[in-house]
Amino acid sequence: MTALDRCYNVNDLRAAAKRRLPRGVFEFVDRSTEDEIALRNNRAAFERIKLRHRALVDVSGRSTKTTLFGKEIALPMAIAPTGAAGLCWHEGELELAKAAAAAKIPFTLATGAMTSMEKIAKEANFRLWFQLYVWKQRELSYQLIERAKNNGFEALIVTTDTIVPPNREYNARNGFLLPFHPTVRFTVDIMRHPTWFATVLMKYFTTIGMPRNENYPEPYRRPIGTDPGTREVMRQDSLNWDDIRIFRDKWPGILMLKGINRPDDALKAISYGVDGIIVSNHGGRNMDSAAATIDLLPEIAEAVGDKATVILDSGVRRGSDIAKALALGAKCVLTGRATLYGTAVGGQAGAAQAVNFIRTELDKTMAYTGCRTPEEISTDIFFGLRDGNRLRAMAEA
Numbered sequence: 001m002t003a004l005d006r007c008y009n010v011n012d013l014r015a016a017a018k019r020r021l022p023r024g025v026f027e028f029v030d031r032s033t034e035d036e037i038a039l040r041n042n043r044a045a046f047e048r049i050k051l052r053h054r055a056l057v058d059v060s061g062r063s064t065k066t067t068l069f070g071k072e073i074a075l076p077m078a079i080a081p082t083g084a085a086g087l088c089w090h091e092g093e094l095e096l097a098k099a100a101a102a103a104k105i106p107f108t109l110a111t112g113a114m115t116s117m118e119k120i121a122k123e124a125n126f127r128l129w130f131q132l133y134v135w136k137q138r139e140l141s142y143q144l145i146e147r148a149k150n151n152g153f154e155a156l157i158v159t160t161d162t163i164v165p166p167n168r169e170y171n172a173r174n175g176f177l178l179p180f181h182p183t184v185r186f187t188v189d190i191m192r193h194p195t196w197f198a199t200v201l202m203k204y205f206t207t208i209g210m211p212r213n214e215n216y217p218e219p220y221r222r223p224i225g226t227d228p229g230t231r232e233v234m235r236q237d238s239l240n241w242d243d244i245r246i247f248r249d250k251w252p253g254i255l256m257l258k259g260i261n262r263p264d265d266a267l268k269a270i271s272y273g274v275d276g277i278i279v280s281n282h283g284g285r286n287m288d289s290a291a292a293t294i295d296l297l298p299e300i301a302e303a304v305g306d307k308a309t310v311i312l313d314s315g316v317r318r319g320s321d322i323a324k325a326l327a328l329g330a331k332c333v334l335t336g337r338a339t340l341y342g343t344a345v346g347g348q349a350g351a352a353q354a355v356n357f358i359r360t361e362l363d364k365t366m367a368y369t370g371c372r373t374p375e376e377i378s379t380d381i382f383f384g385l386r387d388g389n390r391l392r393a394m395a396e397a
Contacts, residue, residue, distance in 0.1 A: 004346045009357050010317050010338045017088070017344035020196055022189040024176030025087050029340050033166045038284030038292075042315030045292030049324050050383040054370030062366050064359055066374040068332050069155070069254050069275070069309060071127065074104035075359050076322055076374050080283075080313055080336035081131035081157065086114025086211055088344035090203040096343055097124035099351035103359075108157060108334070109215065111144065114224075116214035121151040129155040130215075131258070133162065134243060136235045140217040145250050147215075156251045157278065158244065161259025163237045166286045241272060248273040258313065261296050263303035270307050277304055280313035283336055294325060301329020319361025323369065326377040 003016045018026050032039035066076045079100045085092030093115040100107035106127040109120055121128060130148040135141045148156060175183030190197050204211045210223030220233065248255055256276030257269050266277045279297050281290035293314040301310045312325040313334040325333050335358070342354030366372070369381040 002346070004350055004353055007345065007353065009361075010341060010354055013338075013341035013345055013350065013354055013357075017341040020193065021088065021344055022186070022193045022196060024171070024174035024186050024189055025084065025196075026344075027170050027174055028168075028176055029082075029084050029088065029337060029344070031168070031170055032284035032288070033168050033286060034288035036284065037288050038281055038290040040284075041292045042281070042284050042294075043317070045294045046315055046317075046321050046324060049294070051320070051323070051365070051369055051381050052383045053368050054381075057370035057372075059367045059370060059372050062363065062372040064362055064366070064374065066331070068106070072104075073106065073127070073332075075355070075362065076326060076330075076332045077316075077355070077358060078106035078129070078311070078332055078334050079108055079339055080334035081108040081110035081113075081129075081159075082336045082340050083110045083112030083213075085110075085340060085343055087200065088340055089347045089350075090200050091115045091119075092340075092343045092347070094120060094123060095347040096339060096351050097126075097128070098348045099339070099343075099355060100124070101126035102348075102352060103355045105355065106154070109153075111215055112213050113215050114211045114213065117148060117151050117153065119214075121153070125152065127155075128153045129157055129254075129256075131157045131159060132247075133159055133234060134236050134239050135217070136233050136238065138243070138246075140220075140233070141247075142250060143217050144215065145247065149252065153253070155254035155256060155276070156247065157256045157258050157276075158247060159258045159282075160239065161261075161280065161282050161286055163239060166282075167288075168285070241268065244269070244272045244274065256309075256311070260300065261291065261293075263300050266300050266304050266308070266310075270304065274308060276309045276311055278311045278313050278334065279330070280334070283314045294321075294328065297325065297328045297330060304329075316358075319358045319363065320365045322358070322362050323365045323371075323377055323381065326374055327379050327381055 007013050064075045085096050089095050093113045097107040097120050101124045106129055108129040108131050109117055110131050111133040130153045175186035212223050254275045256278055257274050258278035259280050260266050260277045279293045279300055281293055297312055304310050309331050310329055311332045312330040316333045316335045317338055322333050339351045339354045342350035371377045
């Protein structure tokens, strides 16, 4: 029996990933920032919302399929951009992308990925999105946009909520900082996880050497432990709306902004030609006092209406979370950690298992609440909550 065979939900995958990964890598994936208030609050906000069973509805023909940006997907979920997938599994981004393609859901490649967009496009081309961290020297960002366009990526996601480096103190304690300079503590940690060392780190060493950020612009595409100047050239505190106007001009496909938490910002984004609004607090990994995104979603979805597609990110672990997000106005959710746990345990097979757990849970939640399609899910499924105003009132209480 394999580790995957002993997993029955995402929490089991998380526990298995914790056993397999060095502590520094696992906590980089699993934890958040400072006192981890935002991380806990994301889950607490989902758990606070209760649903009602609807009786005697024929749901035998139900389906989790839906349409996103005019094309069908098998589940209202997409893989979020995660820069650590390549440390969870050798070329973990490719494993994740293959799992997403097989599941017929979109996959987002991160700027910091350790597998190139060219390889992803060649070997896992279903619906590919590229996440952009904006570089201080804007020409470098324009190069990445052109590269993604030339490789057939469907959508560009501009991350707006990481304008300064987050305060992740545990990374320093674990000796896991980027640029990567292994400490004695981290080296001992690696030696205690020989399977990970042999199947991930050594596999890189015997093929390409130290892992690289393969999607960085050419001057900075170097091994992850050798470029202390990268942080300065990736400073984003000058990012502004004029940049969005330029990105819209340069990008012919779907353009989304990730990290929108306010209705006025959402409406302004639409005025700049943005197609999608991703309500996100970066999984609680940046500002520790950030509000839970499921609490922010109703007023943003109400303000946006049908002028753009609203997507929810941060905190999704169960299929019932997707139902709650759809009921409050999202068309789709992004999930990052859930599928990373699976990737860490079993590569493509583990990522596929995480997606299947969530799909099965959504299917069962739809059946219990009397919904045959994602489009039928509304606030009618809630207990004690019928609209976003009452949800917000409960959150404030």
